[in-house]
Amino acid sequence: MENHNNEYFVKEQYKNSDNLNARINLHTFNINKTDWNVWFFNNMNIPENAKVLELGCGNGLLWKKNENMIKENWNIILSDLSQGMLQSAKQNLNFKNIKYQIIDIQDIPYDDEVFDIVIARHMLYHVPDIDKALSEVRRVLKPAGKLYVSTNGKAHMQELAALVKSYDKNIKYNLQKLPEIFGLENGGEMLRKYFKNISTEEFNGQIVIYKAEPVVAYVTSSNVVRELLMSQNKLDSFYKYVEAEINRSGAIKITTNTGMFTASNS
Structure with missing residues (x-):
């Protein structure tokens, strides 16, 4: 089973943007x-003249989508x-006021009380x-x-996990693992140990897809x-299984359940 809060796992899983892009595409x-x-x-x-730190910025899509x-x-x-x-992220963005740095959130190399805003999106559940x-x-x-910190709820994409399990019950694909570590249901309680004021906003939806490729790309x-x-020569078999499920039901429908916390001491 994948150890999602292991540093080696995170570095291997996200050593480039390919895996992330496959996940973004399904959404x-x-x-x-x-x-x-x-x-x-x-x-x-974000106030005027703010100093902002994003931890786990990925490919910088937050800023690319809002560059204006x-x-x-x-x-x-x-x-x-x-x-x-x-x-x-550097390739996606071209702003003089953006700098790039390798940082471990467990050991931030800055003095006390430096930043007006810290952002941690869908990454705290990977932190040891x-x-x-x-x-x-x-x-x-x-x-x-x-x-500002985002994460998933326990209902997030559970139909996808069920699809993989129905194909092969021996494949460990537990999408509840991450929100059990830090999710919408328990994240507020964890944040309250360090911040007085916590608010939550949810962002929900449903993926409806009529072709197998994006689903298989996401899972793999x-x-x-x-x-x-690949080691069991089942990649083609899984693709055909997903195609058959789409043909049987007309579409694959996947619940999305995400959201964000805002935490402060003022």
């Missing part, structure tokens, strides 16, 4: 046509554990020591600063699942 079939990155950005309040909203007086640092991800991470975030935030974006299917 383009969501009947909720509000763009997730635009929704998230619009739920933030980026203010020149913001000082933005995009960070990730993966050099490959940072390279993708979440308490240490949140303690570091609180330390580097200014007294009036805010943390898990290195462990892909290697297992």
